[in-house]
Amino acid sequence: MTGRELENILNGIKNVSVCMVGDICLDAYWHADMKLSILSNETPHHPLPVVREQYSLGGGGNVLANLKAIGAKEVIPVSILGNDWRGAEVRKCLASLGLSDEFIVTDGGRVTPCYVKPMRHGISDVVYEDPRLDFENRESPSRETESRLIDALKAAAEKADIIAVCDQTAFGAISPAVIEFLNETGKTKPVVADSHDHISAFKNVIVKPNEREASIALGADINDPENMAKTFSEKNGVPAIVTIGKLGSVWCENGKAARIPARKTEEPIDIVGAGDTFISAFCASYATGIPGETALEFANLASSVTVKKIGTTGTASPEEIIKAFETGEWL
Numbered sequence: 001m002t003g004r005e006l007e008n009i010l011n012g013i014k015n016v017s018v019c020m021v022g023d024i025c026l027d028a029y030w031h032a033d034m035k036l037s038i039l040s041n042e043t044p045h046h047p048l049p050v051v052r053e054q055y056s057l058g059g060g061g062n063v064l065a066n067l068k069a070i071g072a073k074e075v076i077p078v079s080i081l082g083n084d085w086r087g088a089e090v091r092k093c094l095a096s097l098g099l100s101d102e103f104i105v106t107d108g109g110r111v112t113p114c115y116v117k118p119m120r121h122g123i124s125d126v127v128y129e130d131p132r133l134d135f136e137n138r139e140s141p142s143r144e145t146e147s148r149l150i151d152a153l154k155a156a157a158e159k160a161d162i163i164a165v166c167d168q169t170a171f172g173a174i175s176p177a178v179i180e181f182l183n184e185t186g187k188t189k190p191v192v193a194d195s196h197d198h199i200s201a202f203k204n205v206i207v208k209p210n211e212r213e214a215s216i217a218l219g220a221d222i223n224d225p226e227n228m229a230k231t232f233s234e235k236n237g238v239p240a241i242v243t244i245g246k247l248g249s250v251w252c253e254n255g256k257a258a259r260i261p262a263r264k265t266e267e268p269i270d271i272v273g274a275g276d277t278f279i280s281a282f283c284a285s286y287a288t289g290i291p292g293e294t295a296l297e298f299a300n301l302a303s304s305v306t307v308k309k310i311g312t313t314g315t316a317s318p319e320e321i322i323k324a325f326e327t328g329e330w331l
Contacts, residue, residue, distance in 0.1 A: 079149075080110060111137050161287040241296065
């Protein structure tokens with residue numbers, strides 16, 4: 001990829017509409033000042049006096065944040081939220097990004113996925129993280145909610161150039177019926193899926209497992225990502241991706257697999273959120289009409305920006321991507 005190609009990609013992204021369907025989660029950080037903690041009269045415990053709360057989008061929500069940061073013309077969220085305080089915070093976060101909740105389905109019987117990290121602060125600068133508090137659904141959406149979500153997805157898909165699927169939780173928005181709809185949609189519009197538990201259920205969809213997920217799904221050798229990408233591509237009838245961490249990724253199309261290099265990054269790095277940047281950058285650039293190999297180069301480049309942001313699920317702006325291109329090198 002040349003500098004001129006990179007410029008053309010970033011300009012092209014400004015005309016792209018991306019629909020993200022999947023699990024929008026809330027990441028919460030509750031900061032407790034233990035200097036204020038007084039031993040409870042009722043129990044032999046010191047409570048955690050929370051003095052500051054931070055909320056940000058996680059899961060598919062971080063994909064939305066990345067799509068906005070990278071400059072997509074329109075970003076369309078499709079998901080299910082509970083009628084709870086966590087859902088209200090998600091809507092605030094969406095609004096802060098300028099994103100509409102028009103295609104968000106509310107179900108009062110479900111939980112908005114949320115991951116709370118209690119952070120203890122004391123006299124020194126040391127910050128201690130308590131065990132995380134997880135809010136997740138333990139059963140699939142009802143048929144009514146599933147039907148409403150598919151109706152929302154149909155309407156959103158008509159407005160989009162490409163669909164990104166973020167299947168993060170075992171009992172989330174991406175149910176079998178939703179997958180069936182996406183498989184049918186993939187015949188006429190590019191659909192790219194990142195799925196922890198259901199990657200084998202997709203057809204006509206560009207899947208994006210990492211090498212471990214692909215190995216488990218296929219029962220294949222984890223050290224042979226090219227063959228795994230070929231298997232997915234043959235099964236699904238469309239190109240396939242297998243990511244291989246710091247070594248880059250593999251693209252397979254028409255039976256030919258190619259390894260796409262990653263950008264060289266020096267330690268320290270933080271890989272949290274790098275996959276969200278990857279799928280966002282790939283979808284936004286691929287929708288401009290460039291070849292898949294070039295879109296993967298661009299996605300690897302964007303991810304090299306995010307991994308350098310320590311302690312946060314960061315995003316990559318066009319300016320940061322250009323700087324990384326000008327100052328870094330390929331492996």
